[in-house]
Amino acid sequence: MQLIKFLRHLFVPHESNNQKAKILHSESLITIAALLISFQLILNFTGKTFPKVLGYASNISPSDIITLTNQQRVANGLLPLSTNSVLSNAAVAKGNDMFAKGYWAHFAPDGTSPWSFFLGFGYKYRYAGENLARDFSDSSSTVNAWMNSPSHRENILNSNYKEIGVGVVNGTLLGAQTTIVVQFFGAPLTGVPSIPVAQAKEITTASPLPKPTLAPIPVANTPIPSPATASETTTYVSPFASTKNLSLGIIGTLLLVLSIDLIVVRRKRIARIGGRTIAHLAYLGMILAVILILKAGNIL
Amino acid sequence: MKTFARHLPHYMLLFGILLAGFAGLVIFSYDKNFQFGVAVATSVAYVFWGIIHHLYHKDLHFETVLEYIAVAVLGLTILFTLILH
Numbered sequence: 512m513q514l515i516k517f518l519r520h521l522f523v524p525h526e527s528n529n530q531k532a533k534i535l536h537s538e539s540l541i542t543i544a545a546l547l548i549s550f551q552l553i554l555n556f557t558g559k560t561f562p563k564v565l566g567y568a569s570n571i572s573p574s575d576i577i578t579l580t581n582q583q584r585v586a587n588g589l590l591p592l593s594t595n596s597v598l599s600n601a602a603v604a605k606g607n608d609m610f611a612k613g614y615w616a617h618f619a620p621d622g623t624s625p626w627s628f629f630l631g632f633g634y635k636y637r638y639a640g641e642n643l644a645r646d647f648s649d650s651s652s653t654v655n656a657w658m659n660s661p662s663h664r665e666n667i668l669n670s671n672y673k674e675i676g677v678g679v680v681n682g683t684l685l686g687a688q689t690t691i692v693v694q695f696f697g698a699p700l701t702g703v704p705s706i707p708v709a710q711a712k713e714i715t716t717a718s719p720l721p722k723p724t725l726a727p728i729p730v731a732n733t734p735i736p737s738p739a740t741a742s743e744t745t746t747y748v749s750p751f752a753s754t755k756n757l758s759l760g761i762i763g764t765l766l767l768v769l770s771i772d773l774i775v776v777r778r779k780r781i782a783r784i785g786g787r788t789i790a791h792l793a794y795l796g797m798i799l800a801v802i803l804i805l806k807a808g809n810i811l
Numbered sequence: 812m813k814t815f816a817r818h819l820p821h822y823m824l825l826f827g828i829l830l831a832g833f834a835g836l837v838i839f840s841y842d843k844n845f846q847f848g849v850a851v852a853t854s855v856a857y858v859f860w861g862i863i864h865h866l867y868h869k870d871l872h873f874e875t876v877l878e879y880i881a882v883a884v885l886g887l888t889i890l891f892t893l894i895l896h
Contacts, residue, residue, distance in 0.1 A: 537878050537880075540881035540885045541881050541885070542887055544884050548837060548892075551895075656840075659841055660841035739821070750896050751893070751896040754892050754893055754896060758892070758893060761889065784870075784872050784874055785874065785875055786861055786865075786875050786879050787861070789822065789880075790857075790861060792823070793822075793825060794825075794829060794883070794886060797829040797832060797853075798886045798890065801836050801890060802889065804837055805893050805894070807896060811844075
């Protein structure tokens with residue numbers, strides 16, 4: 512009986528809650544927001560303290576990424592890119608470097624540029640570009656995310672590029688197990704008039720970047736940890752999925768309670784001070800739609 | 812429903828704001844900074860819509876403003892936590 516009274520107090524307009532479900536009171540909403548922030552802090556703490564607990568499961572393969580990329584190029588009237596194993600090795604090295612140094616950027620904290628990986632593996636380029644992705648679950652969503660971004664799409668559909676190399680590397684980045692996808696594009700110097708790398712005319716990158724480092728950096732000589740394959744990823748808790756599910760639960764509950772509130776207030780003709788329930792329903796409905804559409808994954 | 816019909820022009824404006832916010836969050840999903848901006852702009856617009864709407868109907872109270880802010884803060888917190896991942 513006590514439980515029923517408590518639930519009624521929490522979810523249904525009644526005298527006990529001043530004719531408005533307790534969960535809809537301003538202080539309750541702020542408390543829920545605070546609890547959500549606390550949950551995020553716990554997730555971050557868990558990631559740092561127990562790095563093997565959080566993670567993103569992925570099923571991404573370099574060959575799929577290359578196939579899907581070439582499909583996009585052909586669909587846009589461009590020639591497909593040929594796979595270059597040197598570029599692929601350089602891409603894997605870049606991915607490993609990101610895990611080893613713990614950064615998510617085109618440039619490493621120590622200033623190492625993407626181009627140094629090209630040159631370090633002996634790939635002298637006329638044109639070069641890089642797309643990065645992490646936390647995606649499959650190859651298709653990765654390429655789709657790049658295609659939806661104007662700057663990354665420009666890289667994929669750049670007619671100057673002739674070759675491609677993709678590295679898919681698993682590791683722990685910022686406390687969470689994840690898969691980083693490095694996509695290197697290039698056009699080799701061979702077959703064109705000899706132009707020193709230092710005078711390469713144009714470098715196309717995913718985002719505005721400084722000119723490439725002129726002097727090759729011997730990246731190839733640095734020890735490269737053996738890359739784990741996607742299938743080796745042991746994922747226990749996905750930070751994105753857990754946050755998404757919790758958010759869906761909160762919004763779903765509030766929408767249900769607001770709907771009950773709307774019906775009860777109309778039927779009982781309750782007059783009270785407060786916001787418009789339909790407005791709250793519309794706003795939280797928009798948040799629900801966004802939650803349902805948002806997917807895990809970052810591109811750079 | 813009578814109240815809703817009476818406030819229809821106001822609600823149409825609110826739905827327009829929310830639809831624009833939704834479109835911005837989906838279309839610019841590749842740009843997290845822009846998504847943050849759209850989320851904040853939509854939530855602030857929602858709060859201001861509430862204030863102006865109640866002011867227009869002469870039933871604006873401090874508790875009402877707090878309620879709109881509380882709903883917006885919760886919505887923003889949810890969006891931020893998801894966008895951050």
